[in-house]
Amino acid sequence: MPVVEHAAIDTWELVSATQGGDFAAFAGIYRRYARVIADYAYAKTGDHATAEDIASETFLRALRSIGSVRDLGKDLGSWLTTIARNVTFDMAKSGWSRNAAVTAQPPETVAREGIPEEDVLRELDRAALRLAITQLTPDQQECLWWRFFANRSVSETARHIGRNAAAVRALQHRAVRRLGELLPPSLVSPDDSGSAMTGLPPLPKKESRT
Known part of the structure; x- marks a missing residue:
């Protein structure tokens, strides 16, 4: 079987390939959108660790439901950010915001000497x-x-x-x-x-x- 260069093909072709059982194609989707989703999650939470958790869960849910997604003329990022938004809401209900508030509070930097x-x-x-x-x-x-x-x-x-x-x-x-x-x-x-x-x-x- 010839090796497909995922970086050179359309995102929706990667989706189609994943739906056909080529899960290496999903790795191509991940590489294209991982930073976008992580940045989106960080913008929502202000906490890097929580953002990484949201991004991981987003791609897990995306893989589970990849069979139902269709090309309706939108960028795949729109579908992924919708999933990320839902993950964020679900995690907020579970209390991530309390943890994020502790880890993301900038006043902690005041305790470090030498910070202008x-x-x-x-x-x-x-x-x-x-x-x-x-x-x-x-x-x-x-x-x-x-x-x-x-x-x-x-x-x-x-x-x-x-x-x-x-x-x-x-x-x-x-x-x-x-x-x-x-x-x-x-x-x-x-x-x-x-x-x-x-x-x-x-x-x-x-x-x-x-």
Whole structure:
């Protein structure tokens, strides 16, 4: 049997191959999306260990249900992040948030000598931002994650979350406005664009409508 170079074929071909019993193809899916899912989980939890647990469980569930997934014109990452979101909710019910709160609290860095005050304040700001993001709706969180943590365009985000560009812009606007209400004034830029929020990459300028 010839060896298939998984890196050179389409993701949905990997799905089809996995459905046909080629579980090495699933390893190709894992390699393509493991970092995306781990980053998504970390953005949700703020805790690396919990994010790794979520990512592992996500791919386990994905493998179990790979037979039911179909190519509907979306990137496979959309299906995987939906699973990751469900895993996050399930783990939250089991109490992971209490553990994450202990391991992710940035004030622990204060006890380490030699840490500049600016770095401690920056960590506190990031913690405030993560906490605020958890208070957004799931759709708003997913939109912000794809737009700013994964650095995707409006059109790419729309494809990932299964919405049109106008819906993504509306979600983004409501999410940033809500963050402006939740965050301390020092973390929000005067024009409420979000560009001054510490811990997030600068928000891209709004795309012109043509």
